[in-house]
Amino acid sequence: MTDWAAIQVAKAADNIVNTSLAVRPGELVAVAADHNSDHAVVDALLAAVAAAGAEGTLLVQPARARAGEPANRIVAAALAGADVIISPTSTALSFTPELKQALNRGARAIVMTGVTRAELTGGAGIADYEEVHRITKPLADAITAGSRIRVTSQQGSDLTASLEGVTCGVGASFAREPGQISSYPSGEAWSAPATGTGQGVLVADGSAHQLGKLREPIRVHFDQGRAVRIEGGDQAGELRRMIDGVENGDNLGEISIGTNPAARFLGNITEDKKQVGTVHFALGNSVVGGTVKAPIHVDLLLLTPTVEVDGEILVQDGKIVKVA
Structure with missing residues (x-):
């Protein structure tokens, strides 16, 4: 890594520690990594934590075999x-x-799944997060206030689900209060x-956890909130397994x-x-606010959906379409 690249990684790590998490002197910060983490990112985070007092x-644990598998x-x-958790696993x-x-x-956390120095210093990693918040908040408010969501796409998606009792989160890389979690x-707008x-x-026609960029679409059929059939090529078979x-x-x-205007399509689901206007859905554990527990959480991406x-x-x- 060149000196310039090291400086850029250090600046990004400083932003996470001081802006996203507002780490205070004397706090105990756990940086949870695994054997496959980018340790240039890990080292920069630890240095930023120390600089914050x-x-x-x-x-560092062995990499988990499946996304969302317990530590x-x-x-x-x-x-x-820990008072603060940063997770570049x-x-x-x-x-x-x-x-x-x-x-x-009461801990607060930033999750950085699969983030390397390249993701940290370009694209979504260097977005204006005040702008990201401005885009995200009205979508989250509409979902929270709504009773039913429908997702369609020209690729054949057509799914409806209830939003009764659902609170949609505003994911804009801020976790400054006890119990808050975001990603970086x-x-x-997550729910x-x-x-x-x-x-x-x-x-899904974009990418997925552990599958990377999808070579052909994966069709997941749901009945009463459960995937009852998964169709597609070899990667669909991998997902079934x-x-x-x-x-x-x-x-x-x-x-x-x-909701991030700076995000790129890299084949890395994180x-x-x-990317603005995409939709991702997950199989397995519910995101924060949901009630279903599972030792796995696999995201799959729709590139050009319509959401009502x-x-x-x-x-x-x-x-x-929905903006502030």
């Missing part, structure tokens, strides 16, 4: 003592019970549809809208799903 502790006992115990730590328990105790890079209500089909036998692995655990809430169009063919 906080105490950083590095946790090991050592990491789980360590998270319990290669597969998502964000949906593990251990992280949720830490949040319930960020940019999404879990009401349990057991997803009905229809969603056709990924969730096969996993408790609640077939649950529709998320429907979210991307950044891809932040109670008949009002929020997104039309991949372009956001």
